[in-house]
Amino acid sequence: MITLPLWPIWMVDIIGSLGVLLVGWACFREVRRLKNQEPDNALYLYFYWLTLSLLAFGVSRSGGHLLQHLLVFSGHQAIWQRLQPVTGGFNTITFVVISAVGLFFYHIQQIYRRMLDNHQQLAATTRDVLELNREMETLVMERTMSEMALGIADGIRNPLHIIGGFSHRLLRKAAPDDPARAWAEAIAQEARRLECMVERFEALARRKESFFTQEDLNIVVRETLEMLLPEAESKGLHLLVSYHAAPIYCRINKHLVKVALAHLVRNAIEATPPQGEIRCRISLERDLAEMTIEDTGRGIPPELVEKVFVPFYTTKFGGTGLGMVFVRQIMEEHRGVINLESQVGQGTKVTIRLPLRFIESKLGPEASEAESSSPARFG
């Protein structure tokens, strides 16, 4: 029969236990330093608790083993017999704690990831809102400046015409040797110079209207719908559009109008169940360009219709409650109006009217009389 000495096991056990205590403590110090550097770092927190529980295991196990050798070799084996189940129990508890830390971290990590996603989404939304707001401010400022400049030019031109007219009449009536003739001539000349200046000023002011450009609403709507078609198709919705037969040229900010239209169509997509319809129509109604977006969605209860344009009011999870507010503001900056009608279970219809005074010369009488085409499937 083979017999093996037990002292190698004891030596490895004693040295190993001391090693575990030492390295376990070093690990804990390292990870504690990391955690103190970045207390909010979830990963460092996980390693902190993992290492702490491993250290607890190391202390419990190695401490127990060292105590065992101490008691046995000092002749107190009976005491060790009583202590052994206790240290063994502690070891078991530390194993459970180590696994609990991992399990807990796994779930915390999932929650944390979701929170991080929401945070990033919120940051992106805030950035978009701020950008949109900046564009709105620029638009308002440019439009106001242009209107003021044109108003001033208008205000100056009328008295100038009168001054110029009267100075010419004075010139015609004054005798050639009349000393007032030279004065009237000077007045007429200066009036002409002022008129030239006003004309240059007006031309400059018109050029400043660069934020507004002549755009065909048919094209603006088509481009917006092209962008949103994949979203509608992925939900199995039918996107029907009826353009005006002739181009409807408006002086608009194309980007902002597209933002507003996209928001309205997205709302319709969200509200409409699969196989539902979203109808877009562009037409001319007397002196207004009219765009309607109609869906067959769930509709909005009457008590909520009034709140649609109230800032920060939202029924969507994660919504800002600013989308429809911006849409209305964009329309108002174009001197337009927006109207929303909805019936629960039947759908919602949003009507946008842009005044004709933004519709410039390209829109001929034949265009205004032209009929809208019948709705056709978009895409």
Added chain:
Amino acid sequence: MKKRAPWLYPGLIASVALVLVVALPRTALALQPHGPPEGLYVHQMAHILFVGAMMFLLYYLRKERLPGLRWFTWSGILFILWNLNALVGHTAEVYVEPQDFLGAPAHLSRRLLISGPAAWTYYITKLDHLILVFAFILLYFGLQALARGPSPLGQK
């Protein structure tokens, strides 16, 4: 007058049950005994949980590609091996008889009689610190690498 069914008298039923319990006592089974093998079973189950925690660590680290991945991976593998070693060792211990230990308990000349595979297994698995210490050392290196590397993205 219509008589009510007996189950409509909950007070009466409860009183009868109480009398039966008090009048006919039996062995109380509410507290179960916890005999010696239970501690071993719980400890072995805890080792399996430990293995699970280390496997999660390995899975997570490989997914996240953190600094010190190599050290953490080997540390996790060694911790798993140590747990498996301990599982086997605890099982082997059951089959080693007290009379297989020869000599006085507190004497360096004490020996183990290798009477079969269980004794061999017991002897070898008792040298578990050869795995455990290295698992801790590799964990330490991993933590150092983590501290030296860039702060993990998406964690703050």
